[in-house]
Amino acid sequence: MLLTLAWKNIWRNKKRSLIILTAIALGLWAGLFSVAISIGVWEATINSTIDRNLSHIQIHTKEFKDEKLISNYIPDGNTIADDIRKDKRIKEVSGRVLIEGMASSPTSSSGVNIIGINPENEKEVTSISSYIEEGKFFETEKRNPALIGKKLADKLGLKLGSKIVLTFQNIDTTLNYAAFRITGIFKTESTNFDQSHLFVKNTDLYKTMESEPIISEIAIRLNSSDDLNFVYSKLQLDYSSLKVETWKQLAPELEFTYEMLILELEIFLGIILAALLFGITNTMLMSVMDRIREFGVLMAVGMKRVRVFFLILIETFVLSIFGGIVGMLLGGITIWYLSDKGIDLSIFAEGLNAYGMPTQMYPVLPLYFYFVLILMIIITAIIAAIYPSIKTIKLMPAKAIRTY
Amino acid sequence: MSLIELKEVSKIYNTNSVPVRAINNLDLNIDSEEFTAIVGPSGSGKTTLLNMIGGLDNPTSGTITIGGTDISTFKTDAMINFRLHNIGFVFQAYNLIPVFTAKENVEFIMLLQGESKEKRETEAINLLKAVNLGDKIDKKPTELSGGEQQRVAVARALASKPSFVLADEPTANLDSVTANNLLDLMEKLNKENKMTFVFSTHDSRVIERAHRVVTLRDGQIDSDEKQNELALGQK
Numbered sequence: 001m002l003l004t005l006a007w008k009n010i011w012r013n014k015k016r017s018l019i020i021l022t023a024i025a026l027g028l029w030a031g032l033f034s035v036a037i038s039i040g041v042w043e044a045t046i047n048s049t050i051d052r053n054l055s056h057i058q059i060h061t062k063e064f065k066d067e068k069l070i071s072n073y074i075p076d077g078n079t080i081a082d083d084i085r086k087d088k089r090i091k092e093v094s095g096r097v098l099i100e101g102m103a104s105s106p107t108s109s110s111g112v113n114i115i116g117i118n119p120e121n122e123k124e125v126t127s128i129s130s131y132i133e134e135g136k137f138f139e140t141e142k143r144n145p146a147l148i149g150k151k152l153a154d155k156l157g158l159k160l161g162s163k164i165v166l167t168f169q170n171i172d173t174t175l176n177y178a179a180f181r182i183t184g185i186f187k188t189e190s191t192n193f194d195q196s197h198l199f200v201k202n203t204d205l206y207k208t209m210e211s212e213p214i215i216s217e218i219a220i221r222l223n224s225s226d227d228l229n230f231v232y233s234k235l236q237l238d239y240s241s242l243k244v245e246t247w248k249q250l251a252p253e254l255e256f257t258y259e260m261l262i263l264e265l266e267i268f269l270g271i272i273l274a275a276l277l278f279g280i281t282n283t284m285l286m287s288v289m290d291r292i293r294e295f296g297v298l299m300a301v302g303m304k305r306v307r308v309f310f311l312i313l314i315e316t317f318v319l320s321i322f323g324g325i326v327g328m329l330l331g332g333i334t335i336w337y338l339s340d341k342g343i344d345l346s347i348f349a350e351g352l353n354a355y356g357m358p359t360q361m362y363p364v365l366p367l368y369f370y371f372v373l374i375l376m377i378i379i380t381a382i383i384a385a386i387y388p389s390i391k392t393i394k395l396m397p398a399k400a401i402r403t404y
Numbered sequence: 405m406s407l408i409e410l411k412e413v414s415k416i417y418n419t420n421s422v423p424v425r426a427i428n429n430l431d432l433n434i435d436s437e438e439f440t441a442i443v444g445p446s447g448s449g450k451t452t453l454l455n456m457i458g459g460l461d462n463p464t465s466g467t468i469t470i471g472g473t474d475i476s477t478f479k480t481d482a483m484i485n486f487r488l489h490n491i492g493f494v495f496q497a498y499n500l501i502p503v504f505t506a507k508e509n510v511e512f513i514m515l516l517q518g519e520s521k522e523k524r525e526t527e528a529i530n531l532l533k534a535v536n537l538g539d540k541i542d543k544k545p546t547e548l549s550g551g552e553q554q555r556v557a558v559a560r561a562l563a564s565k566p567s568f569v570l571a572d573e574p575t576a577n578l579d580s581v582t583a584n585n586l587l588d589l590m591e592k593l594n595k596e597n598k599m600t601f602v603f604s605t606h607d608s609r610v611i612e613r614a615h616r617v618v619t620l621r622d623g624q625i626d627s628d629e630k631q632n633e634l635a636l637g638q639k
Contacts (some may be wrong), residue, residue, distance in 0.1 A: 001508070001515045008503035297499040300460055302488025302516050302564065304481055398460035401495060 006314040020283040024276055024323025031272040032331030035265045036363035042261050044358045046254050048189050051127040054247045055219035056228055062243045064216055070099050071171050077215035089227045092124030095215035097202045101168030105156035114166060116202035125221040135160045135184035144204050146180035149194030150187040158182050170209050178208040189358045273380045280384035284316050288388045295392050296400025305393040312392055316385035324377040328370060335363045406433035407567060407600055408457055413466030415452050426452040428623035439594045441603040441614035449623040450604040458491055458570045459483045471567050488516055492561030496573035498553040500545040506532055506556045507541040513563040531559040535589055551582030568600035575607045587613050
């Protein structure tokens with residue numbers, strides 16, 4: 001009956017209740033949507049980094065982590081890669097040769113990260129093949145094909161079919177010069193990546209270096225990122241002499257920034273709720289002031305102060321939760337709709353790409369955020385109810401009954 | 405032993421630091437089953453006296469005993485609990501809960517007493533039938549006339565099965581016919597249910613029907629007469 005009374009009291013002044021309900025709902029809707037966009041942007045950035053070249057897990061020698069020299073390759077790397085590939089949780093494994101070298105065109109030169117790959121494996125591990133803007137992803141008969149980033153191609157004045165000379169160290173530290181032909185130009189969301197990376201076939205590198213098929217990096221793509229920790233632990237046990245790292249360890253700034261972002265977004269929602277708190281308190285205070293005589297009567301006829309306190313608390317709680325649920329529903333529906341359709345931000349492409357961010361935005365809101373929000377609303381409602389409740393229970397019934 | 409006993413009761417208000425003696429060393433006994441009106445001019449202390457008897461205000465000095473219990477020293481929550489189980493209130497402005505129906509208004513007191521839903525509903529309907537509102541149990545206060553609202557208030561006052569009912573100017577907002585009907589009802593409850601009624605009033609219609617009339621002046625009892633004595637005096 002106390003609940004019924006609280007519910008009926010809320011709707012006694014429909015206009016006032018609807019105004020604060022709308023404020024709560026719109027505030028939360030806007031807050032949730034902003035949060036979902038921020039998380040969506042950052043998750044897309046992380047996914048894009050994983051897709052582009054990072055993959056889920058990478059394995060190197062411990063020496064390679066200290067000094068990125070070709071001589072620090074993984075002993076029996078290809079055998080290890082084949083063994084890892086047998087695990088059903090793993091989608092594909094790419095054995096890469098990583099060399100820091102110099103790319104020279106007739107007009108200019110630039111330092112580059114040369115990545116020797118097996119195109120078939122790499123296609124399944126990263127999505128670099130889908131970023132080809134001109135040419136093809138190694139589907140060519142030409143000798144020594146190379147894929148180059150658009151930014152680097154522009155910098156070196158190279159076009160599709162242009163020749164490029166790569167200079168790098170051999171395993172025995174002697175310098176090697178090799179000519180490659182640009183057969184594809186890629187453009188990812190990251191201009192930094194496009195400016196500093198160049199892909200060639202690892203078989204071409206072996207020929208050039210007159211080397212056995214060696215690899216300095218094993219990049220692993222999982223079927224599901226949920227298996228990340230399990231597979232990581234297993235690989236660590238199996239290959240304890242090597243350095244096994246997840247994308248979180250490979251790019252700690254991404255994980256750290258994501259965690260900081262979540263914290264910031266929770267604070268952001270807290271600020272929205274703090275602003276709403278004053279609105280709710282004000283509404284409840286007005287509601288209580290309108291009913292001073294009634295509260296006087298209730299206390300006169302025997303309603304204990306704790307019950308009066310709870311009545312106001314329930315009213316505030318129901319009002320806040322009701323507004324909160326409407327806001328969360330609105331937010332949830334908006335996020336669900338846009339998470340499928342996406343938001344086209346291509347007009348900001350240049351700025352976003354400088355930070356490796358995609359131009360198509362898909363808002364994402366983890367489920368736990370809704371629970372955090374419900375908890376925050378409950379806390380807000382309780383805080384908002386305190387002042388009006390205390391004011392009410394301090395009323396003297398004899399005086400309150402005579403208030404008009 | 406009297407149901408209500410006031411012994412050397414004084415109430416002093418400090419308005420703007422000036423002490424105002426609303427009730428001055430007053431002694432009063434009201435027995436069970438009485439139908440008593442407290443009358444007097446404005447500022448004579450009627451409302452203060454009623455508030456103190458009803459435990460809505462504490463005396464500055466003296467003792468108030470209800471059914472042998474000294475209520476003058478009760479803390480707030482103990483007093484609220486005492487009121488809930490011992491005192492029924494009828495107010496001038498009815499003061500029903502506007503969002504509740506007549507039945508819910510009556511039921512609410514029993515809810516506060518912790519009665520079961522079935523008992524609450526049965527009792528509430530019976531009480532509303534007793535005040536001739538059996539056909540209006542689902543009406544909200546705004547759908548009832550002033551007289552009907554006051555009858556709901558009487559039913560509400562009786563719902564807690566109190567020792568006595570305090571009625572503060574119960575007929576002030578009612579026309580003559582309605583007021584007389586309400587007084588008939590209260591008299592009936594007094595006679596048949598042995599319910600004690602204490603009124604604070606200006607209304608001659610109430611004074612005429614009261615069995616005892618206590619007249620206050622300047623916070624003290626000016627006269628205390630049985631109705632037949634008063635009637636004789638008027639004649």
